[in-house]
Amino acid sequence: xxxxxxxxxxxxxxxxxxxxxxxxxxxxxxxxxxxxxxxxxxxxxxxxxxxxxxxxxxxxxxxxxxxxxxxxxxxxxxxxxxxxxxxxxxxxxxxxxxxxxxxxxxxxxxxxxxxxxxxxxxxxxxxxxxxxxxxxxxxxxxxxxxxxxxxxxxxxxxxxxxxxxxxxxxxxxxxxxxxxxx
Numbered sequence: 001x002x003x004x005x006x007x008x009x010x011x012x013x014x015x016x017x018x019x020x021x022x023x024x025x026x027x028x029x030x031x032x033x034x035x036x037x038x039x040x041x042x043x044x045x046x047x048x049x050x051x052x053x054x055x056x057x058x059x060x061x062x063x064x065x066x067x068x069x070x071x072x073x074x075x076x077x078x079x080x081x082x083x084x085x086x087x088x089x090x091x092x093x094x095x096x097x098x099x100x101x102x103x104x105x106x107x108x109x110x111x112x113x114x115x116x117x118x119x120x121x122x123x124x125x126x127x128x129x130x131x132x133x134x135x136x137x138x139x140x141x142x143x144x145x146x147x148x149x150x151x152x153x154x155x156x157x158x159x160x161x162x163x164x165x166x167x168x169x170x171x172x173x174x175x176x177x178x179x180x181x182x
Contacts, residue, residue: 002040004056007065007111010162015112019064019071019158022090024136033068034134037061038086041076045084058111060150062157065112073154077147087141089131092155095140097124104149105181108163117164119172122179123149145182 008015022030044055062073075087101122108121127148130140143151153163168174 001043001053002036002066004054004111007061008067010110010113012067012112014067014069015064015157015162016160017064017069018160019062019069022070022072022132024132026090026134026136030070030072031134033063033066034072034074034088037063037066037074038076038088041074042084042086045076045078046082056111058109059146060154061111062154064157064160071158073158075147075150075154077150087147087151088134089129089141089151089154090133092129092131092151092158094124094127094152094155095130096128098126100125101179102145102149102182103176103179104146108149108153110153110163112157113162113164117167119164119167120174120176120179121163121166122175123152125180127151129155149182 041058041061043049043053044057050057060073060075063070071091073089077085079085102125103120103122107118125148126144128140128142129151132138
């Protein structure tokens with residue numbers, strides 16, 4: 001099972017590289033990687049398992065965070081206590097977004113950033129993503145609020161961007177009143 005220490009830290013230069021498009025069919029390694037990410041993210045959101053295995057809680061993970069420069073990310077969304085929906089997006093892109101922007105009031109976090117980071121990360125409140133599933137079928141998925149933030153955060157990873165790159169260095173809470181906190 002994947003451990004927190006297996007996830008690349010922000011100091012690792014690989015996280016700043018742009019991931020490459022995935023070619024179908026997926027390899028056995030790609031499928032194993034996806035299953036590994038889902039397992040970690042699910043277990044990390046179940047308190048007893050997170051404590052037992054010493055996992056940092058996370059909702060999303062990109063292949064690049066495990067050192068694989070492929071355009072794959074997974075989001076495991078707990079939509080109800082103990083109930084999860086897995087989103088597997090391969091070669092994803094945003095095809096539409098809301099005008100409204102939001103931010104995470106407690107601050108955005110990342111499994112690759114092992115320190116608190118203060119500041120506002122403006123994100124679209126709603127996004128529609130186009131991607132491929134594991135079989136190579138194109139689909140669209142719409143994310144709202146925290147799911148939209150997770151999609152944008154993970155897409156950034158595929159482009160070598162970390163969430164704190166969006167924070168104004170001189171004024172971390174700049175334009176706070178222009179966005180809605182969630």
